[in-house]
Amino acid sequence: MKKKQGLLWMLLNLIVVEGVHSCRITVASSVIQFGSPLSASCDCPHLRSSKSVVVWKLDKDFVPCNQTSDVQMSTCPLYFPNFNKTTGVLQCYLRRNDVLQLVDQTNIKAGYPPSPATNISCLMFISQNIVNCTWQLQRDSLLEENVTLSAFRSKDECETPSSAEYICNPPKGIHFCIIQRKYFNNFDDLAVRVTVQNKIGSAPSSLLCLKPLFEVKVDPIIIDDAVPHNDCVRLQWTYGKKANFLTAMRCQLHYKMATEIEWTKPIEIPVDVKTADQCGLLAATKYDFQVRCIRKFLTGQWSEWGPTRSMITAELAPAEKLESWWRTLESTQNGSLKIQLMWKKLEKNKANADHVWYIVKSSSDLHETNNILCNTTNLNCTIVLHEAMKSVFIWTYNNAGVSPVKEMTFPARIGTPVSKMLVSSNNDTSLQVMWDPPSSAEGYLLEWYKCTELPDCEMNWKTEQKGSMSSILQDIEPFQRYSVRLYPLYQDCIGMARETDAYSKEGAPDYSPEIRLLTVSKSQAVVQWDPIPVQKSNGFITNYTVFWTDTSGKENSSTVNGSTATYNITDLIPSTTYQVFLMSSTSGGSVNGTALMLHTANLGLKVGSGLLSQILPTVKWES
Structure with a gap:
């Protein structure tokens, strides 16, 4: 029975399909302007007298048709007054006995008329x-x-x-x-x-x-030649082999130091000129140059900036006197002084060369050769200052010339020092120095050095102007103690130094000292330790703390000043073993040392450390 029903269904479908081959959707155009009206009809001539009904779908949605009394139900015209989809699939179905059959479909696209370029x-x-x-x-x-x-x-x-x-x-x-x-x-x-x-x-x-x-865009401009002279570079270029017939071109130049990223603003070159002198450059410095061009009347387009042409400018004589200072290293019995002369390195724009030399003479005549005291590339020089010598003369020189002469005198350091000076941390790598300025001081000089490098330490120094009340010392190493001196500079003498030590950052000491037992009795014990060297302390030792613990685990402690190196432990129990260790502290942290074992005496017996070591060995342990 089921097989007969299936064959009947297939036969009905074949009859329907045979009738729908002539069904067609008719539209004015399948491509319309977005938002414009759209009319469509689905005409099936062979089914006009049948009981089939036309059904529309747009994409996935059913759409009602616009039915009138004088139109066959099998036609069902469709009208969209405002089609607002960019694309859509319009489908026509026939419905007969509640069965839908797709008979035709068309793709509708909507858009806009093109806009002019x-x-x-x-x-x-x-x-x-x-x-x-x-x-x-x-x-x-x-x-x-x-x-x-x-x-x-x-x-x-x-x-x-x-x-x-x-x-x-x-x-x-x-x-x-x-x-x-x-x-x-x-x-x-x-x-x-x-x-x-x-x-x-x-x-x-x-x-x-x-x-x-x-409307020309010429090729990138190649600089043919670059010649340094004084503080200038003379540049020369052409427009290119195939552009040499062009005239009335306008060009621009820009440049930068080779170490920089940003170029200067474009510099205008006179019309149809193919050379330029760029001046005001630093001496002995590498510069990069580029040129671009366009037609005189700015028609067409600027060329791309041409290939970079690099040039090192010429050396010039050093432009300034040296900033100098001195310190006494040693006095001799005949009144002579061994002193170290020091000077600051000139900045590149003042030295006007990558390599300079320094010459020190006992006279101001540069051309004399028998009175040279030093001729060096270093920033210091050690000389013997005889009693008759009141000053020396210093020049900087390079391959291009000599700087103005600097006369150094050596006035006595007997003037009034500043009344107050405070040195504190500015950050991990710098110190701040503050002081009360004397009213008659013409300036100030600061010296600073690592205390761990005495006596052969490298001296750092700087000057501050009249009226200054503070200064920042840079390139300070954390956990290193620095000694800072401040000299006021007067018109006829140098003030006496005010000196203090400081850290930019403190940390815990590298270690805490071992405790040694000096004496012990039934209720007391005297212990001793060696101070921590400056190079191991990493800060100012603020205090030491002595800890002692008996066999029952009861712990006691006592804190003493950082300048102390002994402590007397009291209220001990006779005939009792104690563990003793030392904690060392700075403002940056603390560290514990190793411990020793001590045993208190009985019946008032007092034992020295030498005898005790024979009776009871010292035991060390890591706290």
Whole structure:
């Protein structure tokens, strides 16, 4: 029975399908403007007298038709007053006995008419003998677009074509066309138009009329020569082999030091000049230079900046006197002094060279050769100052010349010191120095050095101007103790130094000292330790803490000043073993030392450390 029903169903379907082959959806156009009306009908001529009904779907939704009394139910015209989908699948079904049969479908696309291309420009590249035209497209029309560039030569301001038209249809996404040399002449007008088309309409641009040689982009400019002289560099360039016939070009120069990233602002060069002197440069310094050019009337486009040409400027004589200072190293019995002269390195823009030398003489005559005390590249020099010598003279020199002379005198350091000075941490790598300034001081000099490097320490120094009340000392190493001295400088003498020690950052000491037992009795024990050396302390020792613990685990402690090296432990229990250790502290942290074992005496017995070591060995343990 089921098999007979299945065969009957297949037969009915075949009858329906045979009748629907002639059903067709009719629309005015399958591509319409977005938001415009859309009319459609589904006509099935062979089914007009049947009881089938036309049903519409747009994508996944059923759509009612616009039925009137004089239209057959099998036609069912459809009308959208405002079609607002960019794409849609319109389907026509027949319904008979509650069965839907798809009879036809069509794809509807909606979009906008094309917009004209904008920003159309054409540039002639002389070295390639081409004209490259570019443009930009406006809003997306939502439909597939074709772009056509057309061009022709003309001799009457693009009114009449004088040769065959050039046509270019670039692929989708390409917004340029290259016009080869045979389609243009350098001085003839070239007319260019870009037309955008889709299935709704066409949008031609306005006509661009140009003379190719007036719309030139020359190749990057190569600097042929660069010659340093004084504080200048003279540059010379050409426009390129295929652009040498061009005249009335306008060029720009920019430059930078080779170590910098940012270039200077472009510097204008007079029209059609192919050389430039760039002055005001630092001596003995590497600079990078680039040039670009454009036609005088700024038609066309600037060339790309040309290849970088680098040049090291000439050396000049040092421009300033040295800033100097001195310290006494040793006094002799005959009244002579062994002193160290020190001076600051000139900045590059003052030294005017990468390498300089320093010469110290006992007279101000630079040309005398028998009174040279030092000739060095170092920033210091040790000399013997005889009693008759009141001053020495120092110059800086390089391959280009000599600096102004600096006279150094050695006044006594007997003036009034500053009344107060405070040195504190500014951050982990610097110290801040503050003081009360004497009213008559003409300036100040600061010295600082690592205390761990005495006596052969490297001296750092700097000056501060009159009226200064503070200074920052840079390049300080954390956990290192520095000694800082401040000298006020008076008109006729140097003030006596005010000195203090400081850390930029403190930490826990490298270790805590071992405790030694001096004496022990039934209730007391005296212990001793060696101070921590400065190079191991990592800060100022603020205190020591002595800990002692008996066999029951009861712990006691006592804190003593950081300058103390002994402690008397009291209230001990006779005949009892104790563990004793020392904790050492700075403001940056603490560290525990190893421990010793001691045993208190009985019946008032007092034992020295030597005898105790024979009776009860010392045991060390890590706390």
